[in-house]
Amino acid sequence: MPTGTLDQPMFFPMNQISTFAKALWQDTSGVILPYTTLLIVVIVGVSVLALDGARVMSLQTQLQNGADALALAGAAELDRLPDSITRATNAINNLVVNRTLFGTGNSENVAVSKIEFLVELPRDDSAPISPEQVTIDPTRARYVQVTVQPVTVSAILQASLTATAGAQAVAGFDEVL
Numbered sequence: 001m002p003t004g005t006l007d008q009p010m011f012f013p014m015n016q017i018s019t020f021a022k023a024l025w026q027d028t029s030g031v032i033l034p035y036t037t038l039l040i041v042v043i044v045g046v047s048v049l050a051l052d053g054a055r056v057m058s059l060q061t062q063l064q065n066g067a068d069a070l071a072l073a074g075a076a077e078l079d080r081l082p083d084s085i086t087r088a089t090n091a092i093n094n095l096v097v098n099r100t101l102f103g104t105g106n107s108e109n110v111a112v113s114k115i116e117f118l119v120e121l122p123r124d125d126s127a128p129i130s131p132e133q134v135t136i137d138p139t140r141a142r143y144v145q146v147t148v149q150p151v152t153v154s155a156i157l158q159a160s161l162t163a164t165a166g167a168q169a170v171a172g173f174d175e176v177l
Contacts, residue, residue, distance in 0.1 A: 071145070092144070121172075150164045
């Protein structure tokens with residue numbers, strides 16, 4: 001029993017704590033219920049968090065596939081004729097519609113945020129595209145870079161943060177005879 005008065009703090013002797021812990025550890029009459037309850041909460045929480053992560057990764061893949069398709073549609077029109085940039089832009093904006101699985105409302109379709117035409121690509125894949133490689137001359141445009149608008153996915157588990165995914169693709173199309 002704890003000892004003490006209203007003026008003195010209560011304390012539990014160490015042997016009483018260890019006796020209580022041993023009795024709790026050895027008790028087998030329904031003690032699994034609190035453990036099961038805690039484990040179910042943890043397992044469900046981790047499962048929903050994993051599901052949210054899978055949804056974000058799936059959205060990223062869908063956006064990248066859409067950006068790739070849009071870039072290929074534009075690159076197919078780059079034949080270095082005077083109207084090639086106009087045709088490529090029309091192909092990107094009008095010919096291809098890609099829907100996302102997790103996007104809703106305005107984010108249902110993959111939307112283009114920026115189109116740039118390139119004369120050449122950097123020599124190293126990890127190097128960024130420089131302003132000298134960008135062109136507005138349709139007779140020099142060999143590649144197209146398409147950036148799609150980022151899409152925010154709402155989380156199932158409201159405790160986790162919402163995530164945003166975006167994508168960018170570069171494509172070129174040259175015929176060789």
